[in-house]
Amino acid sequence: MTEGTNMTDNEYETTEETVAAEPAEETPMKSFETRPDEVEENNENGGSNGAIQEQVPVTAEEPEFEHPEGGWGWVVVLAAMWCNGAVFGIQNAFGILFMALLKEFGSADDADLRFKTAWVGSLSMGMIFFCSPIVSVFTDLLGCRVTAMGGAAVGLVGLLASSFVKSLGPMYFTYGIVFATGCSFAYQPSLVILGHYFKKRLCLVNGIVTAGSSAFTVTLPFILSSLLEKVGLQNTMRILSILMFILMLAGLTYTPLLPKPVNSKKPGSCCPPMSKVFNVSIWKSLGYRIWVFGIPAALYGYFVPYVHLMKHVQERFGEDANKELLLMCIGITSGVGRLIFGQVADYVHGVNKVYLQVSSVMVIGVMSMMIPLCHVFGGLIAVCLLMGLFDGCFICIMAPIAFELVGSQNVSQAIGFLLGMMSVPMTVGPPIAGFLRDRLGSYDVAFYLAGIPPIVGGAMLCLIPWVEARRIRREQEAATDGTQEQMLKFKRDSGGQGDALAAKTADPNSVI
Numbered sequence: 001m002t003e004g005t006n007m008t009d010n011e012y013e014t015t016e017e018t019v020a021a022e023p024a025e026e027t028p029m030k031s032f033e034t035r036p037d038e039v040e041e042n043n044e045n046g047g048s049n050g051a052i053q054e055q056v057p058v059t060a061e062e063p064e065f066e067h068p069e070g071g072w073g074w075v076v077v078l079a080a081m082w083c084n085g086a087v088f089g090i091q092n093a094f095g096i097l098f099m100a101l102l103k104e105f106g107s108a109d110d111a112d113l114r115f116k117t118a119w120v121g122s123l124s125m126g127m128i129f130f131c132s133p134i135v136s137v138f139t140d141l142l143g144c145r146v147t148a149m150g151g152a153a154v155g156l157v158g159l160l161a162s163s164f165v166k167s168l169g170p171m172y173f174t175y176g177i178v179f180a181t182g183c184s185f186a187y188q189p190s191l192v193i194l195g196h197y198f199k200k201r202l203c204l205v206n207g208i209v210t211a212g213s214s215a216f217t218v219t220l221p222f223i224l225s226s227l228l229e230k231v232g233l234q235n236t237m238r239i240l241s242i243l244m245f246i247l248m249l250a251g252l253t254y255t256p257l258l259p260k261p262v263n264s265k266k267p268g269s270c271c272p273p274m275s276k277v278f279n280v281s282i283w284k285s286l287g288y289r290i291w292v293f294g295i296p297a298a299l300y301g302y303f304v305p306y307v308h309l310m311k312h313v314q315e316r317f318g319e320d321a322n323k324e325l326l327l328m329c330i331g332i333t334s335g336v337g338r339l340i341f342g343q344v345a346d347y348v349h350g351v352n353k354v355y356l357q358v359s360s361v362m363v364i365g366v367m368s369m370m371i372p373l374c375h376v377f378g379g380l381i382a383v384c385l386l387m388g389l390f391d392g393c394f395i396c397i398m399a400p401i402a403f404e405l406v407g408s409q410n411v412s413q414a415i416g417f418l419l420g421m422m423s424v425p426m427t428v429g430p431p432i433a434g435f436l437r438d439r440l441g442s443y444d445v446a447f448y449l450a451g452i453p454p455i456v457g458g459a460m461l462c463l464i465p466w467v468e469a470r471r472i473r474r475e476q477e478a479a480t481d482g483t484q485e486q487m488l489k490f491k492r493d494s495g496g497q498g499d500a501l502a503a504k505t506a507d508p509n510s511v512i
């Protein structure tokens with residue numbers, strides 16, 4: 001998912017000519033021309049795409065810039081890894097803080113105890129995503145270093161302020177809003193900057209950087225639990241602030257290499273044109289439109305285990321159960337999943353990425369439904385291992401799908417908007433689960449229900465390959481029927497996006 005935001009570097013590479021020639025027909029195809037493997041596939045698939053490619057000048061796009069593919073870039077990778085780890089490690093371990101918050105601020109006779117407390121973590125996770133579209137614009141305007149360091153500073157203030165808070169109300173603001181907004185501003189530039197240093201190795205470094213979150217998810221729950229026990233909630237938050245301070249220093253390493261997109265500004269204006277800030281061409285792809293609603297629809301249960309699983313385990317298996325081990329299992333297999341499925345999606349011919357993503361959200365959903373059925377701890381470990389594996393798959397496949405649906409020119413905004421949409425299910429899921437627990441006396445129904453959204457969202461997503469296949473079939477018919485003008489007119493009408501995905505869908509050798 002997140003990985004794709006680094007494609008923003010293409011925006012830096014956009015020249016005057018491409019901005020001037022913005023109309024829909026030129027953007028999508030160019031993006032695929034930059035990937036020789038896909039050009040080949042398109043040609044194999046009946047040649048119609050090849051025909052279209054001949055119509056489109058490739059020349060205007062990439063001014064020569066040599067990505068160093070290493071050197072200082074490796075320091076940047078380490079810094080970005082820290083960022084991913086600190087931001088999502090803390091979020092993923094919220095279940096541990098959740099129990100401490102219940103103890104610290106909750107009163108046993110509060111009928112809405114878990115509902116109210118879950119809002120702290122879910123607001124925080126939701127805000128990180130909600131800010132994404134805005135952060136993309138700030139990153140373009142201010143650059144990666146300033147945005148990231150400013151974000152980390154705000155996050156630091158939010159976390160420190162949370163450590164002085166004595167009730168849930170202000171915690172919604174300090175932890176749920178200020179801390180999370182800072183995290184969001186720190187996080188996105190850490191992905192964008194990778195595109196300044198790497199091009200050929202971008203997938204690899206993306207994998208390394210996003211595995212940062214898995215590494216922190218493995219270790220942080222144990223550290224948090226023992227800190228909470230020894231020094232209490234307030235001091236634990238102060239110690240966590242050290243992670244945010246290091247994050248600020250990490251931002252210092254983000255020395256930009258690519259020029260700022262000065263060409264896209266109007267003379268005398270400090271801002272880029274509206275068409276750059278809000279890229280409407282992403283909406284021309286019907287596949288993208290379905291995706292951007294289908295993914296959030298599938299994710300209402302996604303953050304529920306991260307918030308409530310620890311408490312559920314404590315209730316079912318007692319105080320002494322090794323709850324942290326479960327988060328550790330999710331972290332390990334999620335890291336492994338990112339590496340394995342990243343390779344699968346990149347190298348195995350014909351894997352239909354959308355079906356891969358549908359399968360992963362479905363497995364995550366089924367695993368949620370299995371949680372209440374596990375009456376032995378070993379069963380929960382197995383569930384968490386599988387959940388993590390498919391979580392890794394879901395996340396690492398996000399950027400490649402966006403790339404195929406809207407083209408590399410538009411991928412940054414496409415992902416930014418998707419993340420913004422994802423903030424809704426991330427925010428409302430856990431409080432609903434908390435409410436159900438408060439009213440029903442156990443988490444069982446909450447976990448069962450968390451499995452339903454992936455089925456609904458997954459069914460929506462299954463339309464995408466069909467829609468894309470239909471589109472490419474029409475393009476092929478137009479190509480055989482006749483003139484190239486007809487083709488271009490059709491492409492203009494349909495937005496003309498998603499050719500690589502459609503090509504793969506139409507491919508009879510498709511693996512899935």
Ligand SMILES: N[C@@H](Cc1ccc(O)cc1)C(=O)O
Binds near residue numbers: 088089
């Ligand atoms: N659990 C996920 C959280 C996440 C989900 C979606 C994202 O795009 C990013 C992060 C992780 O650790 O990475």
